[in-house]
Amino acid sequence: MNWYEKLNQYFPIEEMKSKEHIELLLKEKADIYHKNEGPNHVMMYVETDDFVFVDYLFVSTDARGQGLGKKLLNELKQKDKPIILEVEPVDYDDTDTEKRQRFYSREGFKHAQSIGYKRRSLATNEINELEILYWSPTDETEKSIFDKMKHTYENIHTYKDHELYGASYEDVDQVLTYEKEKDQATV
Helix, strand or coil: CCHHHHHHHHCCHHHCCCHHHHHHHHHHCCCCEEEEEECCEEEEEEECCCCEEEEEEEECHHHCCCCHHHHHHHHHHCCCCCEEEEECCCECCEHHHHHHHHHHHHCCCEECCCEEEEEECCCCCCEEEEEEEEECCCCCCHHHHHHHHHHHHHHHHCCCHHHHHCCCCCCHHHHEEECHHHCHHHC
């Protein structure tokens, strides 16, 4: 099974970029968009001068519980910059969502309380709500995380979207919201 099939089987359709989209990012944004692949994992991530965004992190069922996810995140943490990712909200009918959130919490990731993220899927036309988690070696504010997410949305998620999908995703200001009063760092 190739890297895209692994991702496509694990992630819901509304969260998946097309294979063409990812390959285009790997080719045309090779300076910032990367693939880390092994027999039991696939990690797609963005690395800029001041943050890392994990687009996809897949660890095969056979390798779970053996520290591979932790090892991959620790490699990113060694870059000494904030790490941001999107996760599905906990769905108690889907135990994987709860396990995933617990895993990231154990790895020191915080839930960005002040950032809302709702995007209409071009594949299903349904609104998909995700939570933003982040890890930071410094006292990064949620406002800073929000700005980095906007950058990711505009430069990665919607990259050539109309060309690739025949339609465009919503404008960043419709998708990402920031509520200053919920930002614990501004208190």
